[in-house]
Amino acid sequence: MPEPPLLVMRGIVKEFPGVRALDGVDLEVRPGEVHCLLGQNGAGKSTLVKVLTGAHQPDSGDIVWRGDQTPQLTSPTAALRLGVATIYQELDLVAGLSVATNIFLGHERSAFGFSRRGEMNHAARELLGRLGHPEISPGAEVGRLSAAARQIVSMARALSYDARLIVMDEPSAALAHDEVTNLFRVIRQLTAAGVAVIYISHRLEEIREVGDRVTVLKDGRTVAAGLPARTTPTAMLVAHMTGRAYEYVFPPRPQANEGAPEILRVEGLTLPGVFRDLTFSVRAGEIVGLAGLVGAGRSEILETVYGARRPSAGRVVLEGRELRGGSVVAAVRAGMGLAPEERKSQGLLLLDTVAGNVSVASLRRYSRLGWLDRRRELADARRQTRALDIRPDDPRRPIRTLSGGNQQKALLARWLLKGCRLLLLDEPTRGVDVGARAELYALIRRLADSGVGIVLVSSEIPEVLGLADRVLVIREGRVLRESDARELDEHQVLDLVMEGSNR
Amino acid sequence: MNGSDGVRAEEHPGGTPPVPPADEHTRVETAAQRTGPSGLRLRIAELRNLGLLGVLALLILAGSLTRPAEFLAYDNVVVILTLASVSGVITVGMTFVIIGGGIDLSVGAIVALATVWATTKATQMYGTGGVVFCALAVGVGCGLVNGLIIAYGRIVAFIVTIAMLASARGLAINISSGHTQTLNADNQTLVNLGYKDAFVFGKIPPLVIMFALVVGIGWVVLNRTTFGRRTFAIGGNPEAARLAGLNVRLHTLLLYVLSGLCCGVASLMLIVLTGSGTSANGNLYELDAIAAVIIGGTLLTGGRGTLVGSVLGVLVFTTISDIFTLNNLTTATQQVAKGVIIVIAVLVQRLVAERRAGGDPG
Structure with a gap:
């Protein structure tokens, strides 16, 4: 007889103004397993995590936590006290404080108002030891630690609350290769002790290596639950992730105009640590899409072309004139425009x-x-x-x-x-509801038809494929493939950006 | 500013904007301009200044009740307006800096240095013109140093201007050896401006006219020029302004130069009033100026504010000082009252702002 599940979520619905972020999600997590959440951007993974950790309250649906039908997941702190901990991509540690202080932040060991530093240091050392990292000193300043070590501190903090479930949202994004290996070792130690892990990642090879079961989300719904992580074929996972419940309406493409003058030429552009030796061009009236995962360097490419970041090598030529690198003023004067990723900030x-x-x-x-x-x-x-x-x-x-x-x-x-002659659009439809999107698509195409060159970045692969004339598939700062948008489909792009890691 | 760029605006490569203009709409807009929520916004903005006007009216009432014979006397009004002129000119510069997202803590020290440098024997050898030039040049020079380090050295304004505060006053003490330097007999032109003979129409002190002029120019620059518009944009969201192609650094530099220039003008006013320069001049002017800007309704974080509000703020503070002095209350008591008024003013503004936000249709 299988042991009872640690967590059951059923029919979770969460609506925000204009968008139904979760539309009936089911999730079941067993003690001691690594349960992977897979889904495209906007599928609802982050919202689900926020519901689970008490940052959002669901509009409807049931949550059962360790047999409790009505767990009080009213705030992240409340969730933490129940044993649900989250390790965010942006680690929520206080950089200026010590490791031990961070671990016990919010539930300090104290006597008569005086913190018992010795006891906390001792307990912190024990937790870090359990995680296989005794070399991290409880007295060290968190700001001086590496990203990997900080992640360990986050996990120690989760354990200090006696967490039974740890949610990890893209934990490997900030880590180097050997640090990822280390992370997996820690995860195995945790699960061996009966702690369950919800692991969110876009990297299939990681899911295969560390995961036990996979739940796939699409458009706020669970489309496949509890698939075996190691044996489910990639094609099947990708098939679950793609195909939409609603159809985008894209404007028709005009006949490709091979003779149109080149507006932008980027040659050997390099931003150390992000992308290197990037070369591409954009013709008048053409929409060039950059497809890739978050963190693949897409926004950085746009910002460097635009002069908002200073490249270490390479040149940007707009209508035959080379631009001074690292100068937005020069780029705008020459006829570039950018609609940035973070619209408000x-x-x-x-x-x-x-x-x-x-x-x-x-x-x-x-x-x-x-x-x-x-x-x-x-x-x-x-x-x-x-x-x-x-x-x-x-x-x-x-x-x-x-x-x-x-x-x-x-x-x-x-x-x-x-x-302007060249428009750089970074996530132009983020936070825009479905109806308004079609309007934006038509507008962007109309702009291109008037002779403006457009570079489009979007996390939503169908959007890039549907709107762009030509697509560059980008992964870890390199162009994996460049082709006519009509010759690519969502599966191929997902395969390219998720598989074939150099790890 | 940016004179060399002005020409290029016309030859932007796209020619006309690509999207065809909707001609049928353009005629309607004159009518639309006069109505709509924008008119409402204007009224609320005026209301905010009306609040300060109300405070000022109450103060005047209090002054005339407690000291009926002296407060509204012509001589006393001249005193109030003259004092308001000196700190008012500094406040104009400060308003620009704060709307542009910065802060200038060095204004008082710059005033001290400018009065001292402009009244040394060496400067006075060049006559009145030399004194005037020197005071303005010191102000602009200090502003330039502030601006260069803040904009291009990328150190926060708070630190840079505090350093300038310390070193400018130190330099002033050094130059003057701590003595008060008086204008010599050849350079009395400036001092004469302070006498009644020089009053315009025999009534209005030239300093007050100077102040009015600075406010007028400042208002036009802030509200009717591209420089003013850019100041709001850069203060409101420097990153967005940068990505929109504005030269944020150059503009920031110019804001501190402008503040320095205002300090130069203010120090000339002090020289007119006292006939001398001393390193003790301008003490705590930075606090008065910042306080006036804040109770005038300008956001300390930048991006929003009015010059009229700042000027009213200055008048409120000078009037309070005057009433307290007339009633033989100590400066210590004045300081306490100032503090209380700052807190109350900001609290009231926040309540008004919250009500506004709540009533907004969006």
């Missing part, structure tokens, strides 16, 4: 109006000896917002009151107004 002037956001890159045009022609500025901004059908139709509204899709349109309007 990198793109928008949130305190400003829609018009202010649209005109900010073109202020010189409205300047006469520094004097700003505000009437002309507003009229031109209004013309752009009307042309892109930005709603509500009032460019003098604060930009923060607009929806994500309309904010993104405002960023596009900024570069339309500037009249």
Whole structure:
């Protein structure tokens, strides 16, 4: 008779305004197993983890934790006290404090208000020893440790709460090869002691090596549960991950124009530690898509081409003129525009109006000896917002009151107004609801048809394949394949970016 | 600024924007401009300054009730406005710096150094023109050093300007050996500006006119020029401004130069008022200026603020000082009152801001 499951989640639903992030997820985790969660970006993995660890409350569905039908997963702290711990990609440790202090942060051992440092150091040493890392000193400052050592400290912290389940979200992303081996050893020690691990990773080979069972999510639903991690064929896993519940509406592609002039040429561009010797080009009217996993270096490529990062080698040539590396001012003046990945923190002037956001890159045009022609500025901004059908139709509204899709349109309007030759779009549909996406796709295609060159980065492979003319598949800073978008399908791209690791 | 770039704006490669303009809409906009939520926003912004105007009115009431004979007397009003002029000019520069996302703690020390340097025997040999030039040059020079280190050395403004605070005042003490340097007989032109004979229409002190001029120019630059618009953009979100192609570093540099220039003007005003320069000048001016900017409704984190609010802030503080002095209360008591007013003002602003955010249709 199999032992009772540690955790059962059934029919979990979580809705956010405009999007149903979880639409009936089932998950069952047994004690002492490594349970892998697989799914594309946006499939709902992160939301599920947040429900499990108490950061989000589900709208409906049942959670059974160690036989308890109504576990109080009301906050991350409450979840931690019940024995559910999470190790985040961005480790939530305090860099300036010692290892021991971090491990016992929030549940310090104390007597009459005085912390018992000796006892905590002792306990910390024991936990680190259990994790096979006695060399980490409890007194060391966390900020000075390596990423791998910090991960161990996070795990020690989880164990200090007597965690029965540890959720690891892309734990290998920040680690070097031998550190990953070490991580797997630690995971095996944990599971041998009866602790269960939920392991989230895009790397299939890791799942095969350390995982016991796999649950696949797609569009907020469980599409396959409890598959054996080692023996399930890759093709089957990929098949579960792909194919959509809803169809994207992509605008038709025009006939490829081989004779169109080259707008951008990138030669041997290198950003140490991220990508090297990158060469590609974009023609007028062409949409070039960069496909790859998060962390593959896609955003960094865009930012380096744009001059926001300084390359160590290589050149960027826009319409025959070589750009000064590491200068956004030069890139914008030459006719480039970027709609950055983090719309709110990198793109928008949130305190400003829609018009202010649209005109900010073109202020010189409205300047006469520094004097700003505000009437002309507003009229031109209004013309752009009307042309892109930005709603509500009032460019003098604060930009923060607009929806994500309309904010993104405002960023596009900024570069339309500037009249740029090459547009770099980093995750243009992130946080944009499905209806508004089709509109954005049509808009992007319309831009390309008007002769602008476009480089598109998206975590959603169907989006890259559906919208781009040509696709570069990128993994760990290298171009694995370059081909016409029509010659690739989602399976091939997923295979390329997930398999064939050099690890 | 950016004069060399101005020409290139017209030859942007795309020619006209690629998306066809929607001509049928353009006619409607004159009507739309006058109505809509933007009009409402303007009213709320005025309301915020109205609050400060109300405080000022209450203060004037308090002053006239406690000291009916002296407070509203012409001489006293001149005193208030003159004092407000000196710290007001500094506050104008500070408003730009803070809206642009920075802070300048060195203004008081720069004023001290500028008054001292401009009144040395060596400078005075060049006559009144030399004194004026020297005061402005010291202000601009210190601002330039601040700006270069902050913008291009990438050290936070707080540290850089605190270092300038220490070293500028130290240098001022060094140059003057701690003595007060008076203007000699050949350089009394400046001092004469402080006498009633020089008052415009026999009523208005030239310093007050100077202050009004600085505020007027400052308001135009902040609200009607690309420089002002960029200041808001850079203060509101420096990363977004950079990625939109603005030269954030150069602009930041210019903001500190502007603040330094204002300090130079303020130090000239002090020289006019006292006929001398001393390293003790400008003590704690930075706190007065920052406090005035903050109670004027400017966000300390940058990106939002008004010059009118800052000026009202200065007037509130100078009026309080005056009332306290007239009522023979010590400066120590004044300091306490200032502190209380700063906290109350910021609290009220936050309540107003929260109500605004709550009432927003989005």
